[in-house]
Amino acid sequence: MADTTVFRASTTAPVNIAVIKYWGKRDATLNLPTNSSLSVTLSQRSLRTVTTASCSASYPAAEGDTLTLNGKPQDISASKRTLACLVSLRSLRKEVESANASLPKLSEYPLRIVSENNFPTAAGLASSAAGFAALVRAIANLYQLPQSATELSRIARQGSGSACRSLQGGFVAWRSGTKADGSDSLAEEVAPASHWPEMRALILVVSAEKKDVPSTEGMQTTVATSPLFATRAESIVPARMTAIEDAIHRRDFPAFADLTMRDSNNFHACCLDSEPPIFYLNDVSRAAIRLVNDINRAAGKTVAAYTFDAGPNAVIYYLDDVSEIVGGTFKAILGGLEGWEGLFGGSIKSVSGAIPLQELDSRAIDSLKNGISRVILTGVGEGPIEVDTHLVSETGAILSSE
Amino acid sequence: MADTTVFRASTTAPVNIAVIKYWGKRDATLNLPTNSSLSVTLSQRSLRTVTTASCSASYPAAEGDTLTLNGKPQDISASKRTLACLVSLRSLRKEVESANASLPKLSEYPLRIVSENNFPTAAGLASSAAGFAALVRAIANLYQLPQSATELSRIARQGSGSACRSLQGGFVAWRSGTKADGSDSLAEEVAPASHWPEMRALILVVSAEKKDVPSTEGMQTTVATSPLFATRAESIVPARMTAIEDAIHRRDFPAFADLTMRDSNNFHACCLDSEPPIFYLNDVSRAAIRLVNDINRAAGKTVAAYTFDAGPNAVIYYLDDVSEIVGGTFKAILGGLEGWEGLFGGSIKSVSGAIPLQELDSRAIDSLKNGISRVILTGVGEGPIEVDTHLVSETGAILSSE
Numbered sequence: 106m107a108d109t110t111v112f113r114a115s116t117t118a119p120v121n122i123a124v125i126k127y128w129g130k131r132d133a134t135l136n137l138p139t140n141s142s143l144s145v146t147l148s149q150r151s152l153r154t155v156t157t158a159s160c161s162a163s164y165p166a167a168e169g170d171t172l173t174l175n176g177k178p179q180d181i182s183a184s185k186r187t188l189a190c191l192v193s194l195r196s197l198r199k200e201v202e203s204a205n206a207s208l209p210k211l212s213e214y215p216l217r218i219v220s221e222n223n224f225p226t227a228a229g230l231a232s233s234a235a236g237f238a239a240l241v242r243a244i245a246n247l248y249q250l251p252q253s254a255t256e257l258s259r260i261a262r263q264g265s266g267s268a269c270r271s272l273q274g275g276f277v278a279w280r281s282g283t284k285a286d287g288s289d290s291l292a293e294e295v296a297p298a299s300h301w302p303e304m305r306a307l308i309l310v311v312s313a314e315k316k317d318v319p320s321t322e323g324m325q326t327t328v329a330t331s332p333l334f335a336t337r338a339e340s341i342v343p344a345r346m347t348a349i350e351d352a353i354h355r356r357d358f359p360a361f362a363d364l365t366m367r368d369s370n371n372f373h374a375c376c377l378d379s380e381p382p383i384f385y386l387n388d389v390s391r392a393a394i395r396l397v398n399d400i401n402r403a404a405g406k407t408v409a410a411y412t413f414d415a416g417p418n419a420v421i422y423y424l425d426d427v428s429e430i431v432g433g434t435f436k437a438i439l440g441g442l443e444g445w446e447g448l449f450g451g452s453i454k455s456v457s458g459a460i461p462l463q464e465l466d467s468r469a470i471d472s473l474k475n476g477i478s479r480v481i482l483t484g485v486g487e488g489p490i491e492v493d494t495h496l497v498s499e500t501g502a503i504l505s506s507e
Numbered sequence: 508m509a510d511t512t513v514f515r516a517s518t519t520a521p522v523n524i525a526v527i528k529y530w531g532k533r534d535a536t537l538n539l540p541t542n543s544s545l546s547v548t549l550s551q552r553s554l555r556t557v558t559t560a561s562c563s564a565s566y567p568a569a570e571g572d573t574l575t576l577n578g579k580p581q582d583i584s585a586s587k588r589t590l591a592c593l594v595s596l597r598s599l600r601k602e603v604e605s606a607n608a609s610l611p612k613l614s615e616y617p618l619r620i621v622s623e624n625n626f627p628t629a630a631g632l633a634s635s636a637a638g639f640a641a642l643v644r645a646i647a648n649l650y651q652l653p654q655s656a657t658e659l660s661r662i663a664r665q666g667s668g669s670a671c672r673s674l675q676g677g678f679v680a681w682r683s684g685t686k687a688d689g690s691d692s693l694a695e696e697v698a699p700a701s702h703w704p705e706m707r708a709l710i711l712v713v714s715a716e717k718k719d720v721p722s723t724e725g726m727q728t729t730v731a732t733s734p735l736f737a738t739r740a741e742s743i744v745p746a747r748m749t750a751i752e753d754a755i756h757r758r759d760f761p762a763f764a765d766l767t768m769r770d771s772n773n774f775h776a777c778c779l780d781s782e783p784p785i786f787y788l789n790d791v792s793r794a795a796i797r798l799v800n801d802i803n804r805a806a807g808k809t810v811a812a813y814t815f816d817a818g819p820n821a822v823i824y825y826l827d828d829v830s831e832i833v834g835g836t837f838k839a840i841l842g843g844l845e846g847w848e849g850l851f852g853g854s855i856k857s858v859s860g861a862i863p864l865q866e867l868d869s870r871a872i873d874s875l876k877n878g879i880s881r882v883i884l885t886g887v888g889e890g891p892i893e894v895d896t897h898l899v900s901e902t903g904a905i906l907s908s909e
Contacts, residue, residue, distance in 0.1 A: 370779050380772070
């Protein structure tokens with residue numbers, strides 16, 4: 106009689122938002138970047154992917170490996186990136202099995218993977234980083250692999266470049282590496298969340314207008330056509346990586362903020378310098394930049410930093426002790442929107458600490474009021490967390506977390 | 508009895524729109540640029556400044572030199588740039604007088620200068636280039652100076668950098684020069700208007716929203732803060748200058764257009780890379796870029812090129828033989844606005860040659876319809892032209908051209 110045991114492991118994984126941006130691949134298949142990058146892992150109490158990896162000798166071999174994402178079956182065979190992750194993880198499991206013949210041969214069983222995001226896809230938040238991090242972490246747990254998060258980042262990177270940074274919490278650097286096989290292109294923790302737990306992130310979600318240029322396509326266009334890009338990759342980013350790691354170690358917010366804003370602008374400048382030009386920032390994004398600058402000026406010091414990924418949404422970093430100045434000012438403008446009740450909403454007891462709106466650019470305020478659809482108030486958080494709420498039943502049935 | 512003769516000379520001068528942009532000074536007092544630039548002089552039948560320079564022994568010495576601009580007396584003493592031009596021109600007149608003692612000592616007489624622009628100041632078109640070119644040309648005529656337009660460009664440059672390119676027609680290069688005294692920072696004709704008379708320029712004037720960062724301030728911010736800017740000034744622009752001069756000599760529109768669009772984007776990328784970031788392009792500008800790209804794609808070849816100065820207005824270059832494709836398409840979108848009846852309006856007999864609007868991005872069309880307030884349809888034109896319609900009467904009274 107066949108073994109009907111269903112082996113399961115489940116994990117959550119976080120979103121990360123880069124402060125030194127990843128843009129440009131030196132190897133598109135291995136997802137090797139032209140430059141290092143650094144991100145803040147955001148709390149999974151706000152945004153997370155939950156993934157259960159399961160395998161069983163009883164799963165039909167004819168079905169092969171399967172992946173269900175947000176309730177919808179995915180065609181794994183069409184995703185080279187997913188396949189690359191599964192091949193690497195199975196290979197590591199085989200090593201474990203070779204070393205201990207008493208272990209079940211999980212590497213030979215079909216995988217049944219179920220994943221769900223808790224954040225609205227309409228929010229335009231890149232879900233691939235959290236998704237591939239959760240996939241790799243869940244399977245690594247299922248296979249009981251001995252590899253560290255940094256070693257596993259090599260695998261997650263092949264799924265989605267920035268996913269390698271979501272395997273750890275706090276402040277994470279992805280070292281570009283120099284080797285052709287990518288073996289030294291790895292993510293490592295610069296500082297844990299507990300080093301600077303006061304770090305907050307306010308995400309201003311811009312009303313969806315149209316599809317932006319996908320980042321994979323956009324970054325290849327930039328590498329191929331922007332005459333400014335090489336300067337960014339070869340000289341500007343390396344200097345900023347050193348400087349921002351130092352700022353994080355010293356918990357120097359003004360330095361951290363200055364580098365964050367400059368690097369966001371530098372990245373978008375290289376997009377604009379591409380042919381055809383790539384625009385991710387729109388007039389609403391510009392208004393958010395204007396208001397952050399106005400808030401810093403009114404506060405008399407740098408208390409907030411904006412950054413933008415490959416889309417118009419603003420992410421605004423600040424420390425908890427200025428929550429009423431920064432968060433409160435945005436709440437005074439956008440208080441009617443959903444999202445303020447979130448994780449750190451309690452830090453903004455009132456908006457009485459907000460900067461008087463007449464000290465801010467009135468056109469920018471109007472632009473934000475008209476152009477932002479919701480906010481997400483969160484902060485720095487931990488890396489993937491193993492959970493025992495599985496999305497696959499003991500008999501292999503696909504469940505929902507809802 | 509005092510000599511009451513009023514000496515007069517009048518000229519018109521053109522606007523120019525750069526295709527390789529001037530952005531950044533290596534010497535702010537002498538207006539020496541960090542890089543060379545190249546522009547197209549636009550026809551004065553569309554846009555022009557008219558200036559009369561006059562002087563007379565009968566003008567009250569106590570009043571000193573005076574300048575009336577668009578009917579309003581200006582405070583010359585507060586304008587170091589204007590004073591620098593007058594000092595240089597007087598000095599050259601003195602040389603003329605020294606060589607020929609029979610000439611009247613015009614250099615000792617007060618100057619009365621009257622200038623008028625024929626274009627709406629609300630159009631956001633930089634008037635300083637035409638203004639300083641007309642001022643220098645008119646006084647040089649009054650003083651009967653032997654210097655060439657290129658030699659006079661050294662003086663106009665001190666009034667406004669880009670003014671040095673408005674002293675000549677057609678396609679004009681401003682060589683940055685390398686000398687500290689600026690003596691080799693001069694404008695010279697690359698090709699006359701007659702070399703490529705089919706060149707058209709359609710200006711899309713964006714509804715005024717707010718004051719942009721003034722270009723003098725903006726370019727100093729970029730030089731001081733953008734880590735990408737040095738690459739532009741030292742390497743990208745020199746290569747593009749050579750390439751675009753070659754394209755002009757060969758009348759190769761696709762090459763001219765490609766370089767023009769890339770250099771506009773490169774310039775605005777450096778603005779965005781500044782701290783604080785400088786944004787001249789807004790969502791309406793982006794829509795114009797999108798439509799030019801769509802038109803080129805639909806036409807199957809590069810028939811139009813966009814460029815943007817330090818503001819959101821689009822200038823779209825194309826050749827007369829595609830007027831119905833390029834001008835006609837924009838007229839099909841913006842036909843209700845003022846400006847189509849202009850100089851080359853006859854080239855767009857109908858919009859039947861326009862690209863079907865359903866082949867273009869519908870959001871960009873809506874954005875343009877909502878965001879453009881008027882158009883100016885013009886083309887390449889001649890340099891300053893001496894005229895005998897004076898803005899100062901024979902007795903020294905200030906007149907109006909209207």
